[in-house]
Amino acid sequence: MAEAFLQLVLDKLISLINREIGLILGVDNEMKKLCSTLTTIQAVLEDAVDKQTESKAIRNWLQKLNAIAYEVDDVLDECNTHVSKLNHSHSKLSRYSLKKILYCHKIARRMKQVNEKVEAIAAERTKFHLREMPVHRPREVSLASRETASLLNESDKILGREEDKDKIVKMLVNDVKDKQEMSVLPIIGIGGLGKTTLARLVFNDPQVEQHFDVRIWVCVSDNFEMKTLVKAMIESATGSGKATDLQHLDAIERRLWELLSKKRYLIVMDDVWNDNQDKWFELRDVLSCGSAGSSVVVTTRQKKVADIMTTLPCHCLEGLSDEHCWALLQQRAFGPDEEVPPQLEITGKHIVKKCAGVPLAATTLGGILRFKRREEEWIHVRDSEHMEVVGRREFDNAGFEIELLSCSSGT
Structure with missing residues (x-):
């Protein structure tokens, strides 16, 4: 779990560096320094994960790493959101306002603080004599923050999204089946709330499979480049990489047109950030x-993105119930045949209240508790001062701000 999330954070960090977000905010050197340190940690992470079952010290180190990774992720999201607001400000003078100067000072301080924490964790790794493993992924490439696929995971089936799924399926299969113009349905929600999971449930629903002639899944993230998107759609529709043989945009667009022409299609565009309506x-x-x-389902964190694309009422995703969050935490914290001690269940149900209905928080907390079986350890997690709000997300122009309780936990 630590490996996967650290990779996501590194990908996001590299994307921000390549887009010169650090230069705009005056933290480019700090971002590059952070990237170097996280890559150093990543090189020993595989060996650490292998050895954690035999070493409590390594388990604690991985937990601290997981906690700081969430803090870094939050800082990076804040940087991205702030620059996005600057880019869409009506007044160029506002980019040089006192408010921006104060913000740059604030974000520089936060970036320095997380850098110091990450460096301390990186230095601590030397105590464990961990082996460095080759990092196969080229680090210089600008990568999307994450890549998703349409296949259902086992955990997707118990996330308490049946009502949401049924509502969207009904709209796609019944309500807009005779509509001549393409329908666009956005699913809006903060990070970690389960937008992708809900989209997967809809995409793989038997009624949807039967209703649509063609189904396409494409992960968009912050790359809304026309040629890349159309190629990805062709490859998803055909199940092959033949689209890469086409070099010119005109030929690529014609190929997609041939695949979709006079067919009822469903396209899921997952994790869309683009708010340039011309694109x-x-x-x-x-x-x-x-x-x-024919319909398009879009998942996005930003209301502005949804407003640009939508033709149907947006589906605003809400948090899961405490019961479903407990099911997720329990699944991660215990083995499939392991009995949950009554006292741990009582404490665990108090812990999930801090998840604020966010599935990612519940699964991450479950991972933190995976090797803890003493009641005092669970109580420590429940009462830890590090269980604080670090996941601040904003919907651009939505008029409100949402705060998530982080899944970080001190040791």
Whole structure:
């Protein structure tokens, strides 16, 4: 789990560096320094994960690493959101306002603080004599923050999203089946709330499979480049990489048109960040060739993105119940046949109240508790002062801010 999440954080950090977000905010050197330190940690992470079952010290080190990774992720999201607001400000003078100067000072201080914490964790690794493993992924490439796929995971089936899924399936299969123009349904929610999981449940629903002639899944993230998106859609529709043989945008668009023309299609565009309406209009024109009932489902954190793309009422995702969060935490914290001690269950149900209904928080807390079986350890996690709000997310222009309780826990 630590390996996967650290990779996501590194990918996001590299993307921000390549987009010169650090230069805009005056923290480019700190970002590059942070990237170097996290890569150093990543080189020994595989060996640490292998040895954690035999070493409590390594388990504690991994827990501290997981906690700081969430803090880094939050700082990076805040940087991205702030620059996005600057880019869409009506007044260029506002980019040089006192408010921006104060913000840059604040984010520089936060970046320095997380750098110091990460460096301390990196230095601590030397005590464990961990082997360095080769990092196969080229680090200089600008990568999306994450990549998703349409296949259902086992955990996707118990996340308490049946009502959400049924509502969206009904809309796609019944309500818009005779609509001539392409329908666009955004799913909006903060990070970690389960937008991708809900989209997977819809995409793989038997009614949806039967209703649509073509189903396409594409992970967009912050890369809304036309040629890349259309190629990805062709590859998803055909199940092959033949789209990469086409080099010119005109040929690629014609190929997608042939695949979708006069067919009822469903396209899921997962994790969309683009709020440039011209780019969306360009893609929409290419997609406007299907038969009645053709639909696009978009998952996004930003209301502005949804407002640009939508033709249907947005589906705003809410948090899970404490009962479902407990089921997720329990699944991660205990083996499939392991009995949960009554006292741990009582404490665990208090812990999930701090998840604020966020599935990612519940699963991460379950991972933290995976090797803890003493009641006092669970109580420590429940009462830890490090269980604080670090996941601040904003919906651009939505008029409100949402705070998540982090899944970080001190040791």
